[in-house]
Amino acid sequence: MKKYLLAVQYDESTPWPAEDDMREQQARTAKVTADMQAAGCWVFVGGLVGSHATTVVRPGDGATTMTDGPFAETKEQLGGFWVIQCDDLDQALAWGEKCALACGSPIEVRPFEDAQWT
Numbered sequence: 494m495k496k497y498l499l500a501v502q503y504d505e506s507t508p509w510p511a512e513d514d515m516r517e518q519q520a521r522t523a524k525v526t527a528d529m530q531a532a533g534c535w536v537f538v539g540g541l542v543g544s545h546a547t548t549v550v551r552p553g554d555g556a557t558t559m560t561d562g563p564f565a566e567t568k569e570q571l572g573g574f575w576v577i578q579c580d581d582l583d584q585a586l587a588w589g590e591k592c593a594l595a596c597g598s599p600i601e602v603r604p605f606e607d608a609q610w611t
Contacts, residue, residue, distance in 0.1 A: 494578040496536065496605040497585040501598050503572025505544060521595035529577060529588065540573035572598065 510518060529535035544562065551558050575592060579585045582604065589602040 494534075494580060495585075495607075496576060496578050497582075497588075498601075498603045498605065499575040499577060499585070499589050499592050500601040500603065501572040501574060501592070501596055502569045502601055503598055504569050506568040518596055522592070525588075525591050525595045526575070528591070529575065534577045534579055534584070534588070536576040536578055538573070538575045541571060544570040569599075 509515075526535060526538050547562055549560050549562065551560070573596075575588070577585065577588055579588070582602075585602050585604070589600040593600040
C-alpha cells in the first residue's frame, strides 16, 4: 500500500468560524477519521497552530538562521493533515474529497516517495 498526505489548505485571511460551526466541523472531521480507521487506511492525523507560531530554520554558508513566520508569503497555509495508506491514487482522492467536504477547505493529496528512509 502507498502512503498519501492529505493536507488541509487553510485560508488565514478568512475569519475564524463561530464556535458552533467549529464544533460541527470538528465532528465531521472526527467522523471521517473514524471511517478511515474502520477501513484500515488511517495512519496519523494532526491539526496545526496558525502560521503565526511558525519558525523557519534556514541553512546557508555553513550556518543556520531562524526567523519567525511561515516560509511562504501566502494567505493559504497548512492547517492540518491526515496520513493514510491506500491501494492507489483513486482511493486517496476519494478520501481527500471526504476530508474536503468535512472541513470545508481544499485538500492537497500528495503521495509519499517510495524510498524507505532508515
